[in-house]
Amino acid sequence: MSGAVSDKGAAIEVRAVEKRFGNVGIIRDLNLSVAQGERHAIIGPNGAGKSTTFNLISGHIKPTSGEVRLNGDVISGLRPFEINRRGLSRSFQVTNVFARMTVWENVRCAVLWATGHRYAFWKNVDSLPEVRERTAQILDDIHLTHRRDVPAGLLTYAEQRELEIGITIAGGATVVMLDEPTAGMSHAETDRAVSLIRRLTEGKTLVIVEHDMSVVFGLADRISVLVYGHIIASGTPEEIRRDPKVKEAYLGEEAH
């Protein structure tokens, strides 16, 4: 999980990936390239396959064909934890925390693998200074220090979303994928979350799925537009704004 990544080519490279459930092709000939250190947003109408794309890259589901590369290495077919250990971490659209454990425990669990403690059963988890410091730092970053002893299931919705981001970045992954991190948040909460994401992913590669266009255009360096399991356009926010295909497919859908 080093910071020097520029010599490895693209952070994420998706080549000709297909995903079929039975006879239904959810993802068709998906090609996507995310450069090192880039903030890349994936947008598209509902049901376009954005979450499926996330699941394919992060190993949650396996592609029917095609390949996914992380920092140049093929990762398609690997299990999620193997991909995570190679430096890719993701959040979930539906809040997916450890509900019965406290906020502190949630973040600490996410720190443990990266700090090398793995399955250790001979160490006292409370007396690992680097784990404690890193956990405290992340809690501070996501503004949940005052809630550290509350079971995660009892947090407010916005707090759970923040915790979700905290768990995602806690392991120190260089590639962070966030699935609709601001969904269901109020304006003020969204602003807070965006500045949080901007700060926490500094110097990392970020892939984000988002419905809120102000978030997308404010945050992303590049944007890919996914429609019916296929990327129809990829480019800078300006290029995407001007692209007629995008206007037709995406904005047309919005107008309904």
Add this chain to the structure above:
Amino acid sequence: MLELVVISTLNGVLFGMLLFLLSSGLTVIFSMMGVLNFAHASFYMLGAFFGFQLTKWIGFWPALVLAPLLVGAIGMAVERYGLRNTHKHGHVAELLLTFGLAFAIEEIVSMIWGKSPLDYRVPALLDFPAFTIFSTNYPAYKIFMLAVSVIIFVALLIVLKRTRVGLIVQAALTHPHMVGHLGHNVGRVFMAVFGVGSALAGLAGVIAGPALVTQSDMAASLGPILFVVIVFGGLGSLPGAFIASLVIGLVQTFAVALDGSLASALGPLDPSAGPSVLTDIWNVTIAQVAPIVPYVLLVIILIVRPMGLMGTRES
């Protein structure tokens, strides 16, 4: 030898069909509600005991209808007042509830009817040999059991393929997540499915009671085999449950019928070696091993195909 093969095949299919009467209900309930009903074998036992008691009071034929209805009613009550309230605590709590129920039912049954086997007789009408193969008389009652199981099997198929409820059940089998979208009557559908499943188990109990042993430990001894059947077939798969029922029914019946051991096939071990694990294995007959055969099959399938024969789902 041929005689043994024919008789054992008949008995094996019969046992397999009985298992399917139970495992089909269990599978449908599991698919729709996510609950593995630990007390399913207890409903089977209740069927046998109710059958026995009602036969004593009003005769076998009314009992054949009434006892399953009674068991079905109990099943519906369990769903309505037990499982529905436990649902919010998750599937483990639901499984534990049915585990507690199974335990309580066994205790209640042995409290009322005692722990020794009951004298549950084959009805006089069916108490004659149906036919004679080689030198063995095959009892008519077993043919009757087979007929009932097959009729229920066909009826289930028709209900599943031809009725609205059947469509819902089928949808639930393939898309368990969609069950929540069934609409406002989902509670009633669950209760009905649970009731029918329990009634089928009860029916299996009524007809199996006279042929097998009716005793308060019959649920505890059949239950684990039942769970092997549905894990072996693949959780949530009806065809899987059907195949697994027949496989386990046949394998176990044949095992019981076979008297051979390694010693009888290959000759005795050198007696000077003394008793050891090897001599235990060498001298045990296949019939003695019969009780563990289903569990050995379970371990093998878990290693070879963790989803079960026809299973598609993770959990």
Add this chain to the structure above:
Amino acid sequence: MTTATTSTSKVAADTSGGSLRFYGVWLLGIAALIVLPMIFSSGGSLTSFSLIGIAIVFALSYNILLGQTGLLSFGHAVHYGLGGFAACHMMNAVVSHGWPIPLPFIPLFGGLGGLIFAVIIGWVMTKRAGTVFAMISLGIGELVASSSLILRSVFGGESGITTDRTALPKMLGWSFGSQLQVYYLIAFWLVLSTIAMYALTRTPLGRISNAVRDNPERVQFIGYDPHVVRYLAFCFAGFFAGVAGGLAAINFEIANSAYLGAIQSGFVLFSTFIGGTAYFFGPILGAIMVTYLQLGLANLTSAWQLYFGIIFIGIVMFSPGGIAGLLMMHRPLVRAGTLWTVIPSYLVAVVPTLAFACGVILTIETVARYSTGEAINLFGIGFKPTSPITWIAAAVLVVGGAFIARLSWRQIAEAWDRAATIARDRGYVA
């Protein structure tokens, strides 16, 4: 021991007051174990204490699976039983070979017996969690229990394997002939195992086990393979169950197939769940209560197992956190100082709830004793099971008690909600 396994984010050693209380609880527990046989010195109570000690180790080992990792096992007695057999064989081997291993080391071999089987079978078993694991554990349990009757040379068939604990080399002059000495041996291993199992909850593996319990899917995305976590937890649970089985073998000087059977597996599930799986001390409470009830009830009524079933069903339906969960529910109220507002509603509920319970007991005993006609003695009042007066009394108590008790329980729920809301507003959530 009162620290919640899931919420010990405040390191006990952080504050000197917390640390004092933390070690104080442990020292108090150890002191109680030492003093107990001096206060209750009859043979009967020593036997009971010994059984309770074994049951606690067994239940705590089970909670590594159920409470910590979320694995519901119906076959945990397999490890207990194999531990018992391993201990018996080891004791006999020590005697026949003249090895210099004294009795106090034997439970370690019991633990190894439980562990080795867990290591072999665990990888396949823990591939999947949830319902499938539960079913597989049941199947494996049956497999081992049935096999034990076939492999007579190892398991001794129906009669089992006997041993003589006093034939082993003496240690510090103790021959372990008396129940008192056996009690102290069990107490020693109880303390050792409890500390070890508590420590396990506070290791990286222990915490990740909790995470696997809460959300196995998410764990994969923070770098962990839930299968490995489940497997390791399974091995630890197998080891400590084996220790408990070894202690049982020492206590009874026999191991037989009943040790590994479904009844024993059900017993540990009942103890653990009734005690409460969410807190480390829950299974301790449960093991004490269930063992004590088992010993006490078995003399009073033939239907004692049914009472367990009913208590268990009641806990599953109305208090899935068990007794420990019920107790710990009150912690925020105590800390916020609002507990006194709920006490009156508790007092109101006592009478109808007791009446309802008496009605249930009367009903059960009437059915259980109907054929023998043996009289029922309920709090000094005699009832004839064949008399209609008894039936009417039972019916009135059950129906009337249930009706009034439900009203009073509703009152409790309302009073509790009010108190909890105030506590939450004051910042106490747990």
